[in-house]
Amino acid sequence: MTVTNSTQYFSLGAYFDTGVFKPLYFLIVLALYICIIGANTSLIVVICVNRSLHEPMYLFLCSLFVNELYGSSGLFPFLLVQILSDIHTVSAPLCFLQISSVYTYANIQYSNLAIMSYDRYLAICHPLQYNTRMTSNKVILLIALSWSILFIAILISIYLSVPLQLCGNIINKVYCDNYSIVKLACSDTTVNNVYGLIVTFLLIISPVFLIFYTYMRILRVCFSGSKQTRQKAFSTCAPHLASLLNVSCGCCFEVLQNRFDMEFVPNMLRILLSLYWLTGQPLLNPVLYGLNMTKIRITCKRLCLVKRQAARGIKTRERHIAQKTLKKYHCTALLRNVLIMGESPLPITPPVNAFEDTLHSSPSSLYSPLTLSSSPSPLEFNDRMKAIRRVGSMSFTPAPQRRPPKSQKQRRAPSLPASSPCLPQ
Known part of the structure; x- marks a missing residue:
């Protein structure tokens, strides 16, 4: 077993020969990527263009959709290249760049969901104080902190992993993973493990506890209110809970796969489950928030109708x-x-x-x-x-005429019959 201070490339061992199905897998992944870009970009544009959606909840949703575009862009182009390639290797700088993209995506996802749950808690449990507590400056501050702090935390984790002495360069996944690189190390990794546990507790477990606490308070208020209040609160909070369960299930399997031996699970199933937490959220969230949120749904319908009426108006005007x-x-x-x-x-x-x-x-x-x-x-x-x-030289568009003085007799021009089509309309 050779010890290397710096590895120039890593081999991805989860890929296998797909044979004649290689173009099919490529088209499936490309179609998923196009759907993710189209759905998330359209919702971002709808929220940014319409002033009626410039509210804290929809701004947090916009941050969520931007994060999904960021995370999917760090994974899907890499997958498309690797599917068409016969040798599944990746350079070390590109591998660490993908690690930073994937890990920041996951942590920002949890922080956005936690901020959104806090926003719903203020709106439902403290409606009279909502405008004073959730101001526009506070919204911008929360979004900026959720992105900047997590970027710094992931960069520190990568900084600790880069100088490790590695005993191999094979990663048993379809994308680069920080914990897989740490497992390849021959040197002491105590600092990496301790820092990883601290970051996991502060950036993932703490937001999950905050989300559960806020939703328990929300459910308590809803059950003590009227039926209309319960329905409104459920329609607002149901997409958040579904999104939280979706990303938590994907991350849970990813953690289990990293920490335990999963050789008994078929290779194809392991690949699909390891990719679910990176592909399921960007596909599911636009459907959840685009169809269930009443304002977004009405705005999207209105935009579609305006475009259709504009096209009809152009044709009618030309005719x-x-x-x-x-x-x-x-x-x-x-x-x-x-x-x-x-x-x-x-x-x-x-x-x-x-x-x-x-x-x-x-x-x-x-x-x-x-x-x-x-x-x-x-x-x-x-x-x-x-x-x-x-x-x-006559103009058939009636021009405004000056009223003649009373002293002059107005000359009456010969007019055509009322049934003539020559009369200007």
């Missing part, structure tokens, strides 16, 4: 403009025909379906050469051409 343009062209051609034929426009009664016939006719028919019943004299022809130019 209206096209119909108005055709109607204007029809009226211009009709007036030109009347003036060239030398007839008065007043006795003309166009057919009822004149506009519909124009819509179905080709645009070139509007400007087809007109046949004169009799060849006019040069002077008459010039007068008619001037009239045509005046009609061509």
